[in-house]
């Protein structure tokens with residue numbers, strides 16, 4: 421059975437309007453990403469990487485063009501449905517970790533499950549499993565300020581994984597890390613990819629992009 425692409429966007433345009441000033445951020449972008457792929461996006465500042473990622477991750481809607489996700493045309497779905505898809509299918513890892521400061525690693529990872537209404541016992545089991553996956557089971561009762569930068573990013577990867585998302589979106593995941601720690605984090609993402617997870621990374625760093633199967637270069641709102 422030929423696997424249909426997980427992500428299939430055609431002729432996506434995105435224009436931001438500030439009053440009467442138009443900023444075209446994406447121009448006629450077409451892209452297919454299959455389940456299990458690991459893709460890196462690179463390109464100069466302002467080239468449209470975050471704009472594209474926001475659309476792919478259901479945070480924002482394109483101005484025109486179509487988006488099929490797992491074969492379903494979701495182009496005209498409203499914000500409520502996008503939020504539903506986002507919660508069900510997407511995990512996010514950010515440059516700045518975005519962990520709650522006075523909360524243990526374990527509770528930071530449990531939080532998405534609490535919001536999703538998962539039972540307490542299941543929450544604890546899955547949070548522990550996710551922390552084990554990133555090698556932090558022994559640090560689970562530490563707060564973020566008691567963890568190194570790399571450990572904090574691993575907690576945020578565990579938090580992104582705990583809902584078992586189809587896709588992990590990583591926006592500059594190593595941007596705040598030294599090169600040794602960055603490598604540790606990329607090794608974890610590589611392991612997740614090897615176990616079948618679809619991973620999309622935005623990065624400025626060639627050595628980070630080299631972990632991906634494909635690198636997509638963007639310039640002036642286009643894929644080049």
Ligand SMILES: Nc1ncnc2c1ncn2[C@@H]1O[C@H](COP(=O)(O)OP(=O)(O)OP(=O)(O)O)[C@@H](O)[C@H]1O
Nearest residue numbers: 436437443444445464465466467468469470471472
């Ligand atoms: N909310 C917004 N309103 C108006 N213009 C925007 C908005 N967000 C982004 N833009 C513009 O859209 C273009 C693409 O921005 P985007 O954030 O996607 O770039 P990027 O490739 O992610 O850059 P960086 O590497 O700096 O993060 C830029 O010209 C930017 O100024």
Ligand SMILES: [Mg+2]
Nearest residue numbers: 466469470471
């Ligand atoms: Mg950006």
